[in-house]
Each structure stands twice: as C-alpha cells, then as structure tokens.
Amino acid sequence: xxxxxxxxxxxxxxxxxxxxxxxxxxxxxxxxxxxxxxxxxxxxxxxxxxxxxxxxxxxxxxxxxxxxxxxxxxxxxxxxxxxxxxxxxxxxxxxxxxxxxxxxxxxxxxxxxxxxxxxxxxxxxxxxxxxxxxxxxxxxxxxxxxxxxxxxxxxxxxxxxxxxxxxxxxxxxxxxxxxxxxxxxxxxxxxxxxxxxxxxxxxxxxxxxxxxxxxxxxxxxxxxxxxxxxxxxxxxxxxxxxxxxxxxxxxxxxxxx
Numbered sequence: 018x019x020x021x022x023x024x025x026x027x028x029x030x031x032x033x034x035x036x037x038x039x040x041x042x043x044x045x046x047x048x049x050x051x052x053x054x055x056x057x058x059x060x061x062x063x064x065x066x067x068x069x070x071x072x073x074x075x076x077x078x079x080x081x082x083x084x085x086x087x088x089x090x091x092x093x094x095x096x097x098x099x100x101x102x103x104x105x106x107x108x109x110x111x112x113x114x115x116x117x118x119x120x121x122x123x124x125x126x127x128x129x130x131x132x133x134x135x136x137x138x139x140x141x142x143x144x145x146x147x148x149x150x151x152x153x154x155x156x157x158x159x160x161x162x163x164x165x166x167x168x169x170x171x172x173x174x175x176x177x178x179x180x181x182x183x184x185x186x187x188x189x190x191x192x193x194x195x196x197x198x199x200x201x202x203x204x205x206x207x208x209x210x211x212x213x214x215x216x217x218x219x220x221x222x223x224x225x226x227x228x229x230x231x232x233x234x235x236x237x238x239x240x241x242x243x244x245x246x247x248x249x250x251x252x253x254x255x256x257x258x259x260x261x262x263x264x265x266x267x268x269x270x271x272x273x274x
Contacts, residue, residue, distance in 0.1 A: 079233055085101070140226055195214070208226075
C-alpha cells in the first residue's frame with residue numbers, strides 16, 4: 018500500500034504547477050488590457066465610420082440644430098474678419114472685427130441693427146480726408162447706439178451675411194477634395210475625430226464631436242484662411258429689437274467696413 022508521502026506528492030506537484038499557470042493566465046489578461054482602451058468606448062460611434070460618412074453625420078447634426086455660437090477668424094478677398102456670433106434661424110447677435118473697426122450686429126427677422134463707437138461712424142474713406150466737424154458731432158451722437166440698417170443700403174447684404182446661420186455653416190463645414198479621416202483630438206474638452214479635404218487638409222479640416230451629437234466643433238480652412246470654433250449647439254438665446262431710446266437713425270448710407 019503506497020505511503021501517505023507517495024499519495025500526496027502528485028497532489029503537491031499539481032498545486033505547484035498550477036500556481037505558475039494561474040499567474041500566466043493573469044499576466045495574459047494584464048497584457049491584453051495593456052494593449053490600450055478602445056478609442057471608441059463611451060463615444061457616439063462616429064469614429065468608426067468612414068470619412069465621407071463622418072462628414073455627412075456632421076452636416077446632418079448641424080442642419081438639425083436650432084442655434085450655435087461661432088467664434089474665430091475668416092480670411093477672404095475682402096479682408097480678414099474676426100467673428101464672435103450667436104446664431105439661430107430667425108436672427109443673431111454678436112460682434113465683427115475688421116482691419117479698421119469693431120462693431121456689433123443684431124438681427125431679429127429681417128430687421129438688422131449695427132452698434133459701434135464714434136470712431137466707426139466718423140471713419141474716413143480713402144481720399145476723403147478728415148471727417149468734418151458736423152460728421153464728428155453726428156458720430157458722437159451715434160456712439161454705442163443701435164442703428165437700423167436700411168434693407169436697400171449696399172452694406173445690408175454684406176452685414177446680414179454675418180448673421181445667417183445656414184449660410185455661414187454651409188461655407189464652413191464644406192470640405193474640398195477627397196475626404197480623408199484624420200487623428201483623434203479634443204476641442205473644449207470634448208473628444209473629436211478629424212476629417213480633412215485632401216491628405217494634408219488643403220481643402221479644410223473639420224473636427225467632429227465623438228460625444229453626444231456629432232456636431233462640428235472646429236473648422237480650419239485650407240491655406241491658413243481662418244479657424245473657427247463652433248460651440249453651444251442647440252442652446253437657445255433671447256433675441257429682441259433694441260428699445261427706442263437705444264436706437265438712432267444714421268440718416269444716410271452707412272460707411273464701408
């Protein structure tokens with residue numbers, strides 16, 4: 018009859034062998050975990066899509082939104098514009114800065130108002146020389162007052178363009194060239210995925226949110242033609258025409274900006 022020592026020896030050897038196996042199993046799990054978390058974990062899943070699909074999702078989300086804040090710089094043939102506008106379908110409010118001046122815009126429906134300091138209203142055009150004393154006095158009265166822009170004024174269409182949500186978004190979200198998928202990033206603490214027009218972003222680079230709705234959060238225009246950040250999507254804000262005591266009539270064609 019085998020001794021107790023003989024009977025327990027295989028059991029002991031088995032237990033000793035099992036310990037490394039358990040450790041190896043744990044190590045395997047650990048190594049698998051160390052391979053890195055799933056970059057799409059906890060996201061809206063847009064990052065798994067192709068570049069054209071991501072762009073389409075961003076457009077759809079933007080089209081459905083009722084409001085947005087747009088802040089940044091745009092460079093065009095007409096000059097450089099720095100915008101900080103809150104936009105929605107029936108109007109907008111915010112500021113525009115050009116090479117010569119800064120002014121505020123307020124649009125409620127078709128009614129468009131401009132507010133600026135006296136320097137804006139006395140702004141001399143090329144070749145005109147210094148503003149007259151009468152012009153200076155008028156400018157002082159208009160200082161920090163809302164002026165309703167007549168719809169037949171040549172400036173009306175240009176100024177209104179800064180307040181049109183759909184028009185601005187169409188121009189900003191559109192990528193040119195073959196759309197390719199870029200790197201992951203963060204804009205305002207929100208994870209994003211980039212889609213680019215061309216391999217180097219020659220046709221623009223759009224950052225699309227990976228959290229919540231796939232809103233476009235940043236757009237870099239190709240060729241260094243501007244960078245804008247889009248935020249406060251679908252957050253409504255009040256719009257009302259200014260009180261009468263805040264409003265004055267310019268009385269003639271607005272100065273060019």
